[in-house]
Amino acid sequence: MTGYDCIILGGGASGLFAASMIIKLTSGKASVLVIDGNDRCGKKLALTGSGRCNLSNKNATADKYHTDDPAALEKCLGSFGSSDAVAFFEDTLGVAVVSDDGLFYPATYKASTVIDSFRFYLEESGCIFKLGSKCAKIFDKGGSYEVILEDGSSYKTRHLICATGGCTYPSTGSTGAIKTLLKGIVAQDDLVGFKPALTSLNSKMAGIKALAGIRCRGKVELTDGKTVTDSSEGEVIFSKEGGISGICVMDISGKAAAMLDKGIKPYVIVDLLGASSAKLYKMIEDRRLKFGTRNVPGALTGLMPRVLCEFVCRYKGIDPETKMSELGDKELKSLTDSVCALKIPVDGYGGADKAQVSSGGVKLSAVNGSMQYRSHKGLYIIGEALNVDGRCGGYNLQWAWSSAAAAAKGVASDV
Numbered sequence: 001m002t003g004y005d006c007i008i009l010g011g012g013a014s015g016l017f018a019a020s021m022i023i024k025l026t027s028g029k030a031s032v033l034v035i036d037g038n039d040r041c042g043k044k045l046a047l048t049g050s051g052r053c054n055l056s057n058k059n060a061t062a063d064k065y066h067t068d069d070p071a072a073l074e075k076c077l078g079s080f081g082s083s084d085a086v087a088f089f090e091d092t093l094g095v096a097v098v099s100d101d102g103l104f105y106p107a108t109y110k111a112s113t114v115i116d117s118f119r120f121y122l123e124e125s126g127c128i129f130k131l132g133s134k135c136a137k138i139f140d141k142g143g144s145y146e147v148i149l150e151d152g153s154s155y156k157t158r159h160l161i162c163a164t165g166g167c168t169y170p171s172t173g174s175t176g177a178i179k180t181l182l183k184g185i186v187a188q189d190d191l192v193g194f195k196p197a198l199t200s201l202n203s204k205m206a207g208i209k210a211l212a213g214i215r216c217r218g219k220v221e222l223t224d225g226k227t228v229t230d231s232s233e234g235e236v237i238f239s240k241e242g243g244i245s246g247i248c249v250m251d252i253s254g255k256a257a258a259m260l261d262k263g264i265k266p267y268v269i270v271d272l273l274g275a276s277s278a279k280l281y282k283m284i285e286d287r288r289l290k291f292g293t294r295n296v297p298g299a300l301t302g303l304m305p306r307v308l309c310e311f312v313c314r315y316k317g318i319d320p321e322t323k324m325s326e327l328g329d330k331e332l333k334s335l336t337d338s339v340c341a342l343k344i345p346v347d348g349y350g351g352a353d354k355a356q357v358s359s360g361g362v363k364l365s366a367v368n369g370s371m372q373y374r375s376h377k378g379l380y381i382i383g384e385a386l387n388v389d390g391r392c393g394g395y396n397l398q399w400a401w402s403s404a405a406a407a408a409k410g411v412a413s414d415v
C-alpha cells in the first residue's frame, strides 16, 4: 500500500484547487494523490457557465448561500474570498481572469482553460493522479486513513480530503458518494440528505404550456400563498412541459423543492414585464385610447408577446377577442395585476439530472475552520459535499475554492 502526505478524493473543482494550493503552500514538498472515478478530472467543471465557467462573484458573501452554519460560512469566505481566488488563478495557475459586472470568468471564456491550467500546474509539480476507479471504502486507522478503490488498489494517508461533490449531473461522477463513503465515520446527525437546489420548477396551471419559448425579464417571488419567503430577478423562461426556468427561478428553486417535500404548496409570483403596476396600467390605458378598435392582444402588440397576453386574458376570464375599447377600468386593472404578479402554482421540480447544485451533505457546523471533521483529525470535507449551496452567478465555485483553500492551509501546516 502506497502512502501519501495527502489524498484528495475527487478531482473536481474543489479537489483540484485544494491539490494546487497544498503544493503551492508546501513548495511542492507534500506528496499529493488525487483520485477520481472518471478517466479525466473536472468533468462537471467543464460544463459550468454553459462551458464559459463563471468562476466567482465579487459579491460572494454568506447571504448568497444556504447552509446550517452561516457564521462559519462567512468566516471561510472572509478568509479566502473572490479576490483571493482570482489572485490564485492569475498568479499561480496562470489563468487570466475578467470581470463581467462582478461575475468572474477566465479571459478565454472557456472552462477548458481552467481545467488545463490545473492539469499543467499539478502535473509539473509532481502531483499523482489515480483516475478511472472510484473509491469504494474509507477506513479510519486511528491517526491515518486507508482508501480502497473499486479496482482493489489501496492507499494510505494522514490527511484525507473528501471532495466528491454533491448529487447532481450524476453523469459527471458526482453521485452523492460522501454519504456512503463516510458511513460509520461521520455521525448520522451530521449529515443532511442531498436535494436538487438550483433547478427548474414545473406547473400544471391551465394553459401554461402555451407559453413555451417565452422569455421575459422580471422578478420572481416564492410564497406559500401567504408569505413571500424568497425572491430573485432576471430572465424567466417557459418550456413546453410546463416548466419555468432561468437563473432567477433556479435561485428560488431549492426552497420551493423543500416546501413541496414538506407537503406545502409553493407558488411563484412572476412579474412578467418588470414594470411597476402603476406604470403598466398607464401604458395599457393609453393603448385602449390609441388602439381601441383592435382586440386585446392586438392592442397590446409591442408591449408583450401575443401568447402571453392571450394567456393572461384567459386566466382573468377575459375573451382575447374582446375589443380593447370594451374593457372597463376594472378589467384593465385585473389584467395589469396579472402581468405584474402572475401567481403560478408549483407542482414539481427538476431532478438531479437537471439541477446545477444540490443542497445537503456533511453539516458545515460539523467541521472546523480548516474543514476538518471535528472528531476525526486529518479528515477534511470540502466543496459541494458540505451542506452549502449558493445562488447562480459564480457563488458555488467560489465556495469550492474557499473551502478547498481552508483545507489546504490546514493540511500544509501539518505536513
Ligand SMILES: Cc1cc2nc3c(=O)[nH]c(=O)nc-3n(C[C@H](O)[C@H](O)[C@H](O)COP(=O)(O)OP(=O)(O)OC[C@H]3O[C@@H](n4cnc5c(N)ncnc54)[C@H](O)[C@@H]3O)c2cc1C
Residues within 6 Å of the ligand: 009, 010, 011, 012, 013, 014, 015, 035, 036, 037, 038, 041, 042, 043, 044, 045, 047, 048, 049, 050, 053, 054, 055, 056, 133, 134, 135, 136, 163, 164, 165, 166, 168, 169, 172, 173, 174, 175, 177, 355, 356, 357, 382, 383, 384, 385, 393, 394, 395, 396, 397, 398, 400
Ligand atoms: C451545468 C452546470 C453548470 C454550472 N455552472 C456553474 C457556474 O457557472 N458557476 C458556479 O459557481 N457553479 C456552477 N455550477 C456548480 C459547480 O459546478 C459545482 O458547485 C462545483 O463543481 C462543485 O465542486 P466540487 O469539487 O464540490 O464537486 P464536483 O466538481 O462535482 O467534483 C466531484 C468529483 O468527485 C468525483 N467523485 C465522486 N465520487 C467519487 C468516488 N467515490 N471516488 C472517486 N471520485 C469520486 C467525481 O467524479 C467528480 O469529479 C454548475 C453546475 C452544473 C451542473
